[in-house]
Amino acid sequence: MSTTHDDENTKSYLEVNPGWRNWLVTLDHKRIGMMYLFGILGALLLGGFFALLVRAELFMPGLTFVGKDWYNKFFTLHGAVMVFLVIIPGIPAALGNMILPIQLGAPDVAFPRLNLASFYLWCAGATLLLLAVVLGGVDTGWTFYTPYSLQSQTAVLPAVLGAFLLGFSSIFTGLNFLVTIHKFRPAKMGWFQMPLNVWALYATALMQVLATPVLGITLLLLFVERFIGIGVFDPTLGGDPVLFQHFFWFYSHPAVYIMILPAMGVVSELMTVFCRKPIFGYRFIAYSSVSLALLSFLVWGHHMFVSGQSRLANMVFSALTFSVGIPSAIKVFNWASTLYKGDIRLQTPMLYALSFLILFTIGGLTGIFLAILSVDVQLHDTYFVVAHFHYVMMGSALVAFLGGLHYWWPKVSGRMYPERLGQYCAVGVFVGFNLTFLPQFVMGSRGMPRRYWDYDPEYWHYHQASTIGAFILGISLFIVVCYMMWSFKNGKKASQNPWGGTTLEWSAPTPPTLYNFPEPPELHELYVYDDLVEDEANGNWVRKPASGSRPAGGH
Amino acid sequence: MSQAQHDAHDGHGDHGSPFIQHHFDDGQHQFDTGKLGIWFFLVQEILFFSALFVAYILYRNHHPEIFAYAHHYLDVKWGAINTAVLIVSSLTAAWSVRAAQLNQQKLLVGLLAATIACAFGFLGIKYVEYTHKIHEGILFGNRFDPCVSSGGEALPNKKNHCHGVKSSVVWDAKTKAAAKGCLEGDFDQDPAMARIQASCEVAEVTFQGTGAKRVEQSRRSIVACDTTPLEGKTGWAARRPRAASSASPCWELINNPWVCPKGPAAMVYYGDHAARGHQIEIEVANCKAAPKPTEPTDVFGDVVRPGGPGQATYVRHEPVSKHELALEVSNGPPPPHTNMFFSIYFAMTGLHGLHVLMGIFVYIWLLIRATKGQFGPAYFGPVDYAALYWHLVDLIWIFLFPLLYLIH
Numbered sequence: 001m002s003t004t005h006d007d008e009n010t011k012s013y014l015e016v017n018p019g020w021r022n023w024l025v026t027l028d029h030k031r032i033g034m035m036y037l038f039g040i041l042g043a044l045l046l047g048g049f050f051a052l053l054v055r056a057e058l059f060m061p062g063l064t065f066v067g068k069d070w071y072n073k074f075f076t077l078h079g080a081v082m083v084f085l086v087i088i089p090g091i092p093a094a095l096g097n098m099i100l101p102i103q104l105g106a107p108d109v110a111f112p113r114l115n116l117a118s119f120y121l122w123c124a125g126a127t128l129l130l131l132a133v134v135l136g137g138v139d140t141g142w143t144f145y146t147p148y149s150l151q152s153q154t155a156v157l158p159a160v161l162g163a164f165l166l167g168f169s170s171i172f173t174g175l176n177f178l179v180t181i182h183k184f185r186p187a188k189m190g191w192f193q194m195p196l197n198v199w200a201l202y203a204t205a206l207m208q209v210l211a212t213p214v215l216g217i218t219l220l221l222l223f224v225e226r227f228i229g230i231g232v233f234d235p236t237l238g239g240d241p242v243l244f245q246h247f248f249w250f251y252s253h254p255a256v257y258i259m260i261l262p263a264m265g266v267v268s269e270l271m272t273v274f275c276r277k278p279i280f281g282y283r284f285i286a287y288s289s290v291s292l293a294l295l296s297f298l299v300w301g302h303h304m305f306v307s308g309q310s311r312l313a314n315m316v317f318s319a320l321t322f323s324v325g326i327p328s329a330i331k332v333f334n335w336a337s338t339l340y341k342g343d344i345r346l347q348t349p350m351l352y353a354l355s356f357l358i359l360f361t362i363g364g365l366t367g368i369f370l371a372i373l374s375v376d377v378q379l380h381d382t383y384f385v386v387a388h389f390h391y392v393m394m395g396s397a398l399v400a401f402l403g404g405l406h407y408w409w410p411k412v413s414g415r416m417y418p419e420r421l422g423q424y425c426a427v428g429v430f431v432g433f434n435l436t437f438l439p440q441f442v443m444g445s446r447g448m449p450r451r452y453w454d455y456d457p458e459y460w461h462y463h464q465a466s467t468i469g470a471f472i473l474g475i476s477l478f479i480v481v482c483y484m485m486w487s488f489k490n491g492k493k494a495s496q497n498p499w500g501g502t503t504l505e506w507s508a509p510t511p512p513t514l515y516n517f518p519e520p521p522e523l524h525e526l527y528v529y530d531d532l533v534e535d536e537a538n539g540n541w542v543r544k545p546a547s548g549s550r551p552a553g554g555h
Numbered sequence: 556m557s558q559a560q561h562d563a564h565d566g567h568g569d570h571g572s573p574f575i576q577h578h579f580d581d582g583q584h585q586f587d588t589g590k591l592g593i594w595f596f597l598v599q600e601i602l603f604f605s606a607l608f609v610a611y612i613l614y615r616n617h618h619p620e621i622f623a624y625a626h627h628y629l630d631v632k633w634g635a636i637n638t639a640v641l642i643v644s645s646l647t648a649a650w651s652v653r654a655a656q657l658n659q660q661k662l663l664v665g666l667l668a669a670t671i672a673c674a675f676g677f678l679g680i681k682y683v684e685y686t687h688k689i690h691e692g693i694l695f696g697n698r699f700d701p702c703v704s705s706g707g708e709a710l711p712n713k714k715n716h717c718h719g720v721k722s723s724v725v726w727d728a729k730t731k732a733a734a735k736g737c738l739e740g741d742f743d744q745d746p747a748m749a750r751i752q753a754s755c756e757v758a759e760v761t762f763q764g765t766g767a768k769r770v771e772q773s774r775r776s777i778v779a780c781d782t783t784p785l786e787g788k789t790g791w792a793a794r795r796p797r798a799a800s801s802a803s804p805c806w807e808l809i810n811n812p813w814v815c816p817k818g819p820a821a822m823v824y825y826g827d828h829a830a831r832g833h834q835i836e837i838e839v840a841n842c843k844a845a846p847k848p849t850e851p852t853d854v855f856g857d858v859v860r861p862g863g864p865g866q867a868t869y870v871r872h873e874p875v876s877k878h879e880l881a882l883e884v885s886n887g888p889p890p891p892h893t894n895m896f897f898s899i900y901f902a903m904t905g906l907h908g909l910h911v912l913m914g915i916f917v918y919i920w921l922l923i924r925a926t927k928g929q930f931g932p933a934y935f936g937p938v939d940y941a942a943l944y945w946h947l948v949d950l951i952w953i954f955l956f957p958l959l960y961l962i963h
Contacts, residue, residue, distance in 0.1 A: 108578040110588045175595045183588045209595055213603035221606070221902065231696030231898040232610060238892025243613065247606050515578070 009518040012414060012511040027112035030412060030512060032119050033097030037405075039126060040094050041481050043085035044398075048474050050078035055436075055470040058463045061455050071453040072139035073154065077132075079142030080159060084166045085126055087397055088255060091262035092208070093122065093173055095404045096201050098412045100177060102505040103195050105523070106184035107515040109176045118176070121169035128162030131155070141451065143248060146233040146241040150225055157226055164219040167212045170258070174208025177201050188523045192286065195503045195526065196279060199286045200265020203293035207254045207261075211297065215251035218244065242307055249300035257296040259393055260360075261289060263400030264331055267353050270403050271335050273501045274350035275342025278527040281334040288327035295324045305376045314373055321371035328364050332357065348422035349499070352403030355430045356396050363391030366441065381451075384444025387437045395433050402429070402480065409484065410498050414511040415491030416539075418483055425483075428476030435469025495540030500532045506541075572934035586936050593940040597947045600910075604951055607903045611958060614895055623963050624889060625896035627705035628693050630684065634960040637680050638952065644673030645949045648942040655935035660928055663938070667922040670945065674915045681908050688897075695901045699894030903955055910948050917941050 007016050013030045023031055053074045057066050066074065101109055109115050132138050135155035140148055149156055181202050185194065222244070224230045231237035233244045264285075272279040279285065301309055301317035309317075335357055344350065366388040370376050379385060410416055439462035444450075448459045455463065497506040505512075507521040524543070531544045572582060579585040615622050651666035692700040921941055924930065930938055 106578070111592060112576075112578070114592075171599055175592060175599070178595055179588055179592045182591055183584070209599045210602055213599045214606055217603050217606040217906075220906075224902070225696075229696035229698065230902055231894055232902065234696070237696050237898070238618075238895040239898070240613070243610065247609075250606075 008514045011513065012509065013514050014414070014511055016514050025116070027108070027116060028514060029097050029101055029109050029112065029115055030516075032115050033094055033099075034412065036089065036097060036119060036122065037094040039122065040086055040090060041484075043081055043126065045478065045481060047078050047081035047086055048477060050074045050081065052470060052474050054078060055467040057453055058455070059467040061457055061460055061463075064453065066453075068453055069139060070137070072141075072451070073137030075451055076138045076141050077129075080138065080163065081129060082393075083142055083255075084163050085122075085129065087259045087393055088170060089122060089166070089173075090259070090397065090401050091266060091404060092177065092201060092204055092258075093118070093169075095266070095401070095408060096177065096262065097173070099408055099505055100198065100201055101180060101184065102411075102508050102512060102516050103198055103503050104180065104184050104189065105186045105504045105517065105521050106180065107517070110179040110183055111176050114172050114176055118169045118172040121165050121172070125162040125164075125166035125169060128158045128165065132159035132162065143252075144219075144222060144244075145248075146222070146225075146244040147235060149222060150234055157223060160219050160223045160226075164216055164223065167216045167219065170208050171212045171216075174205035174212070177205040178209060181205075186520075186523060192283065193523075193526055196268035196282065196285055196289075197262075197265040197503070199289045200261050200268070203289040204258050204261045204265075206290070206293045207258050207296060211251045211254035211258070214247060215255070218247040218251065221247075242304070245304050245307055246300070249303045250297075253300040253303065254293075254296045256389075256392070257292055259397045260328075261292060263356065263397040264289065264328075266400045266404035266407070267335060267356050268331075269501070269503070270349050270353035270407060271338045272527045273407075273499050274345045274347065274353065275338055276345075276500070276529045277338065277342050278529075279334065280337035280340075281330075282527070284330055285334050288330045292324065292327040295320070295327070299324050302371055302376070305373060306380050318371050318373050318376075322368065325364060325368050325371070328360075332361055332364070346423070347499075348417070348419060348426050349403045349407040351423055351426035351430075352399050352406065355399050355426065355433075356403065359391050359395030359399060359430075359433065363388060363396055366391065379444060381449055382444035383440040383448045383450055386450045387440035387444060390433075390437050390440075395437070399429065399433075402426075405484070407499065408505070409487070410494030411505055411508070411510055411512070413488055413491070414494055415487045415489075416494045416498065417487045417491055421479070421483055425476045425480045429473060429480075432469050432471075432473030432476055436466050436473055437469070439463075439465045439469075495535075495538050497532075497541040498539050500529060500534060500541035502527055502529065502532070572931070574929065574934050582933055586939075589936045589940055593943050597943060600944075600947055604903075604906065607899065607906065608954070608958075611899050611903070614899060618890075618892065618895065620890050621893050621896050624705050625893050625900075626960065626963070628688075628701070628897075629900070629960045630687075631960050633680050633684050634956050637677050638956050640673050640676045640680070641949045641952050644670045644677070645946055647673065648945040652935060652939050652942050655925075655930040655938045656932055658931050660925070660931075663930060664922065664925050667918055667925055667938075671915055671918045671922065674911055674918065677911055678908065678915075681904065693897060694894075695898040696894055699889075699897055701889065704888060900959055903959065907948070907951055907955060910951070914941075914945055914948055917944065 013028055017026070023035065026032060053066060054071065057063065057071055057074075064071075097109070097115065101107065132155040135158065138152070138154045138156055138159045140152050140154070140156060144156070144160065149160075181194070181198060221230065221232050225233055229237075231239050233239045233241050235241055268279055268285055299317055299321045301313055302321045305314050305317070346354075366384070370379060370385065370388060406417060406422055440448075443459045443462040446459070448455055448462070494510050496508075496510045499506075502524055503526070504521050504523070508516050509518065532541045533544055534541050575582050575585050579588065647666045647669040651663055651670065654660075654663040654666055688694060691702045692698070694700075918941060921937060924937070
């Protein structure tokens with residue numbers, strides 16, 4: 001990089017080395033995170049577009065404005081784009097890349113070139129998925145179950161190859177974060193003085209490194225099977241199609257925790273800052289993050305209760321699935337306790353955090369319903385499952401992503417988003433989301449199967465409500481993306497610490513300089529807000545001069 | 556860990572090597588970080604291979620007869636040589652780290668080159684093994700169509716590319732025309748025969764040996780045929796054999812256990828007429844069911860007699876050692892779905908081979924850097940990390956070799 005010595009410490013990372021060519025070969029984690037953010041928001045709109053096509057088709061029974069084959073392709077592409085391009089990379093790649101090193105007081109992640117490689121892999125995977133769209137789409141469902149995925153005449157090969165590359169993007173990001181957290185903390189920041197966001201990203205990274213390779217080999221085998229007929233999953237050649245399901249879900253179950261854990265980390269940060277009090281049960285949240293990561297490897301069979309597993313296996317997986325709900329519940333209790341007697345400020349990030357609390361409770365509890373064997377036999381492959389996972393993936397993970405995006409936006413862009421509009425859109429997202437998915441619980445329990453383009457007239461009103469909600473949700477999200485882009489150039493300039501946070505990123509300049517901190521930051525007690533006061537004039541929170549010694553470190 | 560903050564940005568020289576990056580405190584910090592990074596990478600590599608090991612375990616458990624039969628196809632000699640080659644390369648890789656630490660530049664370059672040479676040796680041997688298998692039709696999935704049984708006996712082979720093939724027959728217009736008049740009633744007149752003829756594939760004719768013996772050994776050639784059930788079975792089966800006219804390839808239809816399960820079989824038999832003569836018998840037959848054994852037997856041919864209530868006892872026909880049993884099994888045709896063994900074999904050794912290839916690229920890069928003198932006591936991280944990766948590649952082979960080549 002050809003920066004002068006002064007530039008590094010005075011210019012923001014956005015201004016130093018300008019030009020798109022410099023951005024494309026940057027090693028700066030903040031620039032990489034920003035590029036990821038743009039890509040991910042674009043993919044969000046694309047996946048959302050496919051979702052609206054699906055919901056529009058379902059607005060009336062029997063109305064086929066897309067055709068049956070295209071319907072299959074739209075729900076497949078919606079799933080694949082959202083899972084692989086938006087939600088799994090989501091918080092770690094965009095927000096984590098931008099914020100993690102700063103929260104650790106570090107100048108960058110451990111392996112900046114690997115970070116850039118991860119981004120290139122994301123781009124390559126996205127390109128291949130787009131190629132699959134252009135070549136006529138894929139209709140196997142995002143789960144690519146065999147034997148249909150071996151026989152389907154659609155563009156399965158580019159889609160599978162794209163997902164394979166995206167898997168490696170995820171693995172390298174996780175590896176980078178694990179090593180960064182181990183090796184780049186300041187001396188005074190022990191494990192229990194780390195922000196909870198960092199704990200969450202650590203647990204996520206553990207899963208990314210341990211689980212994603214299994215998806216990698218599964219997709220590679222599927223690719224090779226379609227390409228040269230290697231025959232591991234093809235029953236006509238003696239292979240086992242259910243083995244594919246085992247391999248697939250061995251990754252994909254931890255994958256859903258890869259989606260939710262960073263979201264929980266963000267919510268922990270938001271709760272404490274916007275209640276102006278320390279998080280309740282810091283150690284419990286830290287331990288539950290890691291235990292969630294480890295337990296998540298044990299429950300994949302709950303996706304296969306009706307795939308012919310033995311009764312014993314079903315019972316074991318059901319019991320383990322109950323236990324995996326416990327760490328999540330611990331966190332919900334802790335957040336609710338943080339709210340109690342807090343000085344709650346209902347700015348946009350907090351609205352998203354509160355939405356998360358409600359929607360995650362619903363999503364998590366309905367997951368427990370599905371863990372009950374006898375219930376799951378009825379509800380498997382119905383809209384109940386669809387509603388459950390949208391509550392956790394979208395209502396929780398995506399909502400937390402939006403909360404984190406609004407929270408850290410001032411820091412990484414140097415601009416404020418429009419607050420009033422942000423609050424309206426947060427409400428729009430909440431209302432639209434619930435209108436879309438609450439009816440789906442009801443119709444699922446009444447037998448409406450998933451992935452169907454047509455249905456009996458008894459479900460009509462539920463589908464109508466759901467479609468209307470989807471459009472409200474889609475419009476709100478679209479407005480969010482628009483005003484964020486607008487604010488990049490036109491938003492009000494942001495102060496150094498607009499929310500009064502205590503974590504290290506709020507000690508960095510806004511936006512940060514190239515290596516984040518012109519001078520090494522001072523470590524303050526985590527989540528203690530007593531000596532922060534708001535300067536009303538410019539919305540900046542500053543520390544009162546310290547009176548007497550304060551013990552460093554956390555609880 | 557000191558404050559992870561980059562202080563005076565006054566060039567790289569103070570770190571002792573130009574390859575210490577900005578964001579590290581010092582060379583030790585960079586080395587430790589990289590070490591942790593490569594270990595995490597190796598963990599995920601193990602998980603990458605894990606699915607294949609799981610598939611191996613599952614298929615072996617469910618179909619032990621396939622594994623008992625098929626592993627004889629693999630040549631233990633090549634596998635053992637490969638094992639030795641990789642172990643030597645692990646030695647040179649580990650030693651190269653030591654050479655870098657001790658600033659023994661020439662030795663370092665030599666050892667890196669030796670590691671690459673061993674890796675190429677490994678891939679060379681794999682090339683030999685793979686081409687042999689392709690040649691013999693011992694492949695995965697649909698392409699499993701071996702020329703020989705795993706004990707070495709000739710087998711009928713559909714694709715007609717085994718050694719010693721004298722000729723093949725193709726259902727082309729010229730051959731069809733020549734075949735006219737071979738049978739009572741023309742093929743074209745008989746819709747059943749026409750359908751067989753239209754859907755047949757190339758016949759595998761395996762001729763081995765020389766002279767008059769040639770033809771005798773080819774009797775087991777088969778052709779994959781129409782699998783739809785024929786109507787009018789009686790008419791089909793009622794055809795009488797008759798002598799063929801001279802100087803034309805004629806069809807001989809016989810039972811063959813390989814094809815029979817699929818339906819009526821037609822065999823095309825095209826030989827050296829000088830040896831065979833022009834008298835070709837034509838037999839048309841439906842597939843016969845396999846003869847029922849007189850006594851119930853288990854997989855290994857041992858007779859099962861009911862013992863007391865709810866009990867079975869096994870009576871061996873004659874004492875046979877397990878080793879001989881394995882060989883016996885290997886002389887017949889492959890059990891159904893033997894292709895699965897090779898699906899797993901090629902997936903595992905193929906993925907491993909790809910990792911060896913990637914290792915070669917890494918070591919070539921290291922070799923180039925070493926010839927420029929970039930490694931030394933202050934900076935040898937890449938040599939260390941590559942050696943760790945190489946040890947993992949070696950370790951995976953050390954698991955693959957016994958699992959695939961050695962155990963019954």
